[in-house]
Amino acid sequence: MEQQLKELKERALAKIKEASNLKDLNEVRVAYLGKKGPITDLLKGMGKLPAEERPQMGALVNVIRETVTEVLEERLAKLEEKAINEQLAKEAIDVTLPGRPARTGNHHPLTRVVEEIEDFFISMGYEVAEGPEVEKDYYNFEALNLPKGHPARDMQDSFYISEDILLRTHTSPVQARTMEAKGGAPIKIICPGKVYRRDNDDATHSHQFTQIEGLVIGEDIRMSDLKGTLSLFAKKMFGTEREIRLRPSFFPFTEPSVEMDISCFKCGGDGCNVCKKTGWIEILGAGMVHPNVLKMAGYDPAVVSGFAFGMGPERIAMLKYGVEDIRHFYTNDVRFVSQFHRTEA
């Protein structure tokens, strides 16, 4: 009997080992551990044994059953893992296939530059002022110290709608309107917008372009305040290393008037093709608000002073991104505009 049991166990274990898949293994389970299997039979036949042998044999049968069950479970786990692995191997993909494109658009590069400038000045306490693109000659010229017949009007040939109405040639009329509306109160604004001049479109000219100007009016506003403000701006916009310098210039609406250069961000000032070997790049025009402009808007130039500055986002974008032709900004070639979807540097 004992020998019989031992052989049964060996046979069962051999069968388990032989089973190479879950189906075979299940057959082994049914064959040896099932209700009709030899072990069950053995337990059923226990009654025939003498009473004193029963406990010993019973224990032996149970041990065998447990051993077989245990080995079978182990085998089962292994085969299951193998089956899963085979399944996963079948599910493998080519990870180099292209992904589903995430559709996204982006800012026009000029909007990007304008918003960057807006955000800097907003952080300095400025508001954003806007005004009409079709303007009265009064706001576009006269209120800015450019009376009819002034020689500087030649500098900006304009698109007239009628004798007194034209497409604005700069965003300065927004300053004039804001001053008039503020009725003597302090002002800190920047004015972005589209402007128009009678130029033939070519690589460096566009009959429509953008401008962004700033104006600060208050008691005791000094030229040093202008310089400090512009220096912070240059560092924010073009890098903390940037130095600025002012050069005398002329604008009818400011006196004194200056042009601001920044140290070249490409060569750091040593001279390169971007800065035309000078180490400096002209970025904007600025100055102290002309007393006539203050007077015309109802401010007393003896008490109140101010500074103004203006720049061209096209020029800044051209410098920053190395764009060589201003017309790229207005052809809306997706292959151009879409390049400005990513972060800088």
Next chain:
Amino acid sequence: MYVSTKWLNDYVNIEGIKPEELAEKITRSGIEVDSIIDRSQGMTNVVVGYVKECVKHPEADKLNICQVDVGEETTQIICGAANIAAGQKVIVARVGAVLPGDFKIKKAKLRGEESNGMICSLQELAIEGKLVPKAYAEGIYVLPETAIPGENALPLLGLDDQVLEFDLTPNRSDALSMLGVAYEVGAILSQGIALPKIAYKESTEKAQDLLKLRIDAMKDNPMYVAKVVKNVKIGESPLWLQNRLMAAGVRPHNNVVDITNYVLMEYGQPLHAFDYDRLGTGEIIVRLAEEGEKITTLDDVERTLNAHQLVITNGKEPVAIAGVMGGLNSEVHEGTTTVVIESAYFAPASIRRTSKEVGLRSDASTRFEKGVDPERVIAAAERAAQLISEIAGGEVLAGSVMIDELDKTPERIIVSPDYINNRLGMKISLEEMLSILERLQISTEAVNGQLVIDAPTRRQDLRIKEDIIEEIARMYGYDEIPMTLPVSESIPGGLSPYQAKRRIVRGFLEGAGLVQALTYSLTSKEQAQAFALETAPVTELLMPMSEDRSILRQSLIPHLLEAATYNVARRTDSVALYETGSVFLGEEEDGLPLEVEHVAAVITGKWVDHAWQAETKTVDFFVLKGIVEGMMDSLGLAGGLSFEQTTIEGMHPGRTANIVHNGERIGLIGQIHPTEQKKRDLKNTYAMEMNLKKVLSIETDVLLYVPVPRFPSISRDIALVVASETSAGTLENVIRSAGGKLLKNVKLFDLYEGDNVEDGKKSLAFSLTYADPERTLTDEEVVKAHEKVLNALTTEAGALLRG
């Protein structure tokens, strides 16, 4: 303005200062130097030659064989110029010479004859053709007899010179003269300047005896000086004079004309020379032209004059358009012997107007229209008289013929050092300020701590205190100004709610896949009102540059379509663009058009393009509609939004809708009409445009959290068949109003037309969600509510329920 440093050195000592250094100093303190022109252009080995012999080349008609004495030797040079002749002194580039453009001169053989160098024209020495005297424009240049063979030709021709090109701002017309530049440079270098010494012998005869003067237009011509020079010999100017004119960008003509031009460049005072005998009447009368009066100017063009234009006449007919150009009839010519030199002050506005109307801008008119220095009118006339007597052998008649009612009182400016310092944010002492003004030769006195300034008449840009601030600041140096920030009451900056929302709209549209475009506001007549949401009288330019850019647009769509066409033509088949910008409508009370900001989008091609997983989708109405809905939702305006079928010219009649918010039309959306698409080389293109100003002005509810449902919702599906023309929107409205407050959501999930559905009918399926935030709904409640919906669909929409 071209400033020869060689010439400038006559008035201010700039010896030993590198041109680059000088240019930098001038630029930093006031006048931008655009470029430095090295007139020598790196030329070497260019000498004076003497043509001893000149014979025709036996093998070539147009070539000459010359034996040229070049100092050290006599050598053979072949020359093709027609004006070469024996006995001439010429410019020779010797073998080994380098000419501009790195042109190296080598030994050559021309048709069997040796040539050891080249005889040069001025053009070959990098002088612009338009500056070369007419006599030498087509051939070689002939040097004066005094030139010594073998001598370096470059200094002789004034080409050992550096010329500064000034980019003058309109206020600095004082620097339109060598003397003006000298004052500026003198101030920068802390030097005085040496003015030209004017001295000449006068004859006993008086100018007044030969010439009478009358001015009938004193306002436009308050000062006129004429000098008369007799026994003049017209001829070629000496080389130094020609050189200086060419360096300044002026073409030499003859000695008298060259002298008037030289004085113009030196003093900034335009002069004109008349032939006294051709004048004919011994009289000059300055007056306004008669309407329609004619004059033929020096450029041989007959011009018709207007009544307000100032003319110089001989008492009978115009002999010059004052300040703009002389007349052909009184021009100085080879045979002229008596010359009248005119030096005058003409009112700037009058000259500017005339010069514009006549279409002539000359060196003279550009100076007159900015206002010449009243103090130089007489001096310039005398300087010219001196030079004519020296160079053209003339005899200057005594005195001048002159009328002078010009106010020459200098402008007085009083400003305190404190005012200057407060505006600059600096602490410059009174003494320093005085010293700067002295360097600039601006006469100043300190009275009771104030600066009392008499602005020199040559500096018409100095009128107010701020002008003095600029003089002090630029000479003291802008680098010295400290950096501070405005000290003022802190006011929070920021975007207005409108501007902030506009950024949200842009951000949403870009997130949804649209690229921002920026197109022109000016458009053509045909496109101005195409696709417009709203039309009004157009705003048209008085003088457009082209028909394509002549009118302000009333819709953004046409230019976006142009951009789409542009991209498609360059093989970018899928385009999705949007733009925010103004349209211009009619005319408001103040005469300006109403400017309304719009947002528009155009999409064409594929919306989803992921072919290898069989996922591609062509753009359609619903892609764009979904974007509009999403955009409105991001603004809190999803509720109340509806789309109403409509027809718009240029758009597909069955696929176009008005975008409506709470009954108000705020935009349009649809497919571009197939005919229009074809015209624009586009396929399957959709567009929308909305009144952004209106949209962003709609008041929205405040954003408040709605509790997340705690009780389960119950869904019920409905499948129904309706007449084809019944819109899904109508059905949804019926469902919503019948569903009551338990109905939380209605979603269309199937639409079918075709087999198994009767002709003229369509099948739709909706999923309805019922819920109550306070409790779990019972079956009976849902059944009751749903029955109502089903009933309404049957009775109100004539729907046949399926399944």
